[in-house]
Amino acid sequence: MTTDRPWLAAYPQGVPADIDATRYASLVALMDEAFAKYADRVAYSFMGKDVSYAQTDALSRAFAAYLQGLGLAPGERVAIMLPNVPQYPVVVAAILRAGLVVVNVNPLYTPRELEHQLKDSGAKAIVLIENFATTLEQCLARTPVEHVVLCAMGDQLGLLKGALVNYVVRKVKKMVPAYALPRAVRFNDALAQGTQGTLRKPGIAPDDIALLQYTGGTTGVSKGAVLLHRNVIANVLQTEAWNAPAMEKIPAGEQPTAVCALPLYHIFAFTVNMMLSMRLGGKTILIPNPRDLPAVLKELSKHRFHSFPAVSTLFNGLANHPDFGSVDWTNLRVSLGGGMAVQDAVAKLWLEKTGCPVCEGYGLSETSPSVSCNLVTVTEFTGTIGVPIPGTWMKLLDDEGKEVTQSGQPGEIAIKGPQVMAGYWQRPEETAQAMTADGYFKSGDIGVIDGRGFFKIIDRKKDMVLVSGFNVYPNEVEQVVANCPGVLECAVVGVPDEKTGEAVKLVVVKKSADLTEAQLRAFCHKELTGYKQPKLIEFRTELPKTPVGKILRRELRDKK
Incomplete structure (x- = not known):
């Protein structure tokens, strides 16, 4: 499997086996091209205000001059x-x-988490929204940060609307806790200063670092994945090539439009929303708070849009919302599911309601992020993470690091391609542990591959539950329980058990109030073998999640 790519046979017509990652010398070259080519087009739509490519170009030049x-x-x-x-x-x-x-x-970091990341990265400056200024105030003195630029929600909405939005955010909704950052400069003031300055264009090479993308916060110490300019460029071009068969169905002359409900600080939205939209000259609808489902649906009701990257929990929340029908979903061409496993029940409901199947992909912060995806031409949900995207190689490794060659046999997913990070920031030992001698990144995810080259994730190594020596994969149990009538969301974790070592614990959020524990147990008894059935069942009003919407199993384990 390392010498050939069986999955290429499954590629839709016109999708290339490889892409040319040398097409741009840097992300700056990619952006410069977009600013020149699409100057008059709308780049971003936010709270009723459109920002053009030309405006984004001018503002970023001014801010770059300010930073220099x-x-x-x-x-x-x-x-x-x-x-x-x-x-x-x-x-x-x-x-x-x-x-x-x-x-x-992540704007929702605690002072402790923020301090760690600022120290670890050695950041000399920070640009933040005033809503979280109090978090920075509590740790600033212990970080290397010398310059602070403060933004407000209404900064770019014009004088009257901006003032109104800021008043509502600060005074009515009280979303800006009191803070004291006496040396901070306001964003609009920084722009004004930068306009007076001159931007000196530095030479930027493909192997220069573009970003530090922190990861592992849910599993241990957060560490920075070093993503080079060429890594992100490669992933933008890979994703563009992969989505092409669906995006080509957009009527001629219509601007490609994407919903950006995932946070841009997350690598999925950074690459697949922002950078890919720039490459395509697309419009991005910015959603500041995806948890406010009525506000999301109200905003979407004003737009025609073609692509919607999201996580399973967001697809689920929207599809079950009473206002779902207020949005015109008929122009949607690609629903990209990532960040966590998409559940069958959610995918089925989404297809039923939008006519656009959820196309599940897979990726990590360390891989810029996309590495595999289902075909955008599919008409049904496959339950797999699809096949490696152009220029990407994947294989499965056993505990000794040897390749698993037998179809259906589990192994750790390992990835090679131009989108794979240069390593972890200032952590050579962890980088060495994560990479194989032949240049593959070890993902920590356990998967299987079928004869056609389609991969399926069974689970994270660390999330596996060991019941009397039997492996129980939470994803499998969750997929089953999600199909039980009356279940809105669910999560499975392992908890210590005197008899079996570990036991399966199921945490459920109800869709209908009359769902009982007895009904759930009967459903699981019918669908799951004995050792996979939950020993403990707990009902909650909500599940703990990351800001991206990923369920935090760790927190469920900690709160036994």
Whole structure:
């Protein structure tokens, strides 16, 4: 399997086996092309305001000049702690244009988590939204940060609307806790300063670092995946090639439009929404808070859109919402599912309601992120993570690191391709552990492959539950329980058990109030062999999730 690629036979007509990752010398070259080619087009739509490519170009040039004026040398790190607001793409373009490195930060971090990431990355500057300024205040003195730029929700909405939005956010919704950051500069003031300066264009090479994408926060110490300019460029071109058969169905002359409900600081939205849209000259609908489902649906009701990358929990929440019908879903060409396993029941409901199947893919922060995907031409949900995308090689390894060649036999998924990171930031030992001698990245995910080259994830190594020596994979149990009438969401974890070593614990959020534990147990008894059945069942009103919507099994394990 390392010498041939059986999955190429499954590729739709016109999708290439490989892409040319040398097409652009840097992400800056890709962005410069988009700014010139699509200057008059809308780049971003946010709260009723459209921002053109030309405006994004000018604003990012000004902010890049401001950053250089601070004395930041090429290669230094700048942290971004922003939700999906128009300032985010401007700041990313500015950081890269100034020859600096983007450090994406989750705005919902605690002071402890933020301090770790700022120290670990050595960030000299941070751009953040004022809603989370109090978090920075609590740890700033213990970090290397010398420059703070503060954004507000209404910064880019014009004088009157911006002032109104800021008033509502600050005074009515009280979303900005009190803070004291006396040296902070306001975003619009920084732009004004930068407009007076001159942007010096640094030489940027394909092997220069574009961003540090922190990962592993749900499993241990958060570490930075070093993504080079060429890694992200490769993944943009791979994703473009893969989506082409569906995107070609957009009527001629219509601007490709994508919904960006996933946070841009997450690598999935960073590459597949923002960077790919720039490459295509597409419009991106920025959704600042995907958890506010009525607001998401209200915004989407105003647009025609063609692509929607999301996680299973978001597809599920939207499809079950009473306002779902207020949106015109008929133009949707690609529903990309990633970040976590998409459940059969969710995919079935989504197809029923939109006519557009969920096309599940797979990726990691370490791989920029996409490595495999189902065919965008499918008309039904497959339950697999599809096949490796152009230029990507995947194989399965046993515990000794040898390749698993038998179809259906589980092994750890290992990935090779131009999108694979250069390593973990200043962690050579962890980088060495994650890579094989022949250049494959070991994902930590257990999967199987069929004869056609389709991969299926059985589970994360660490999430597996060992019941009396039998392996129980939470994903399998969750897929079954999700099909039980009355279940909205569910998660499975292993908990210590005196008799069996570990036992299966099931946590359920009800769709209908009359669902009982007895009904659930009867359903599981019918669908699952004895050792896979939950010993403990708990009902909750919601499941703990990351901001991307990924269920945090760790938290369910910790709260026994």
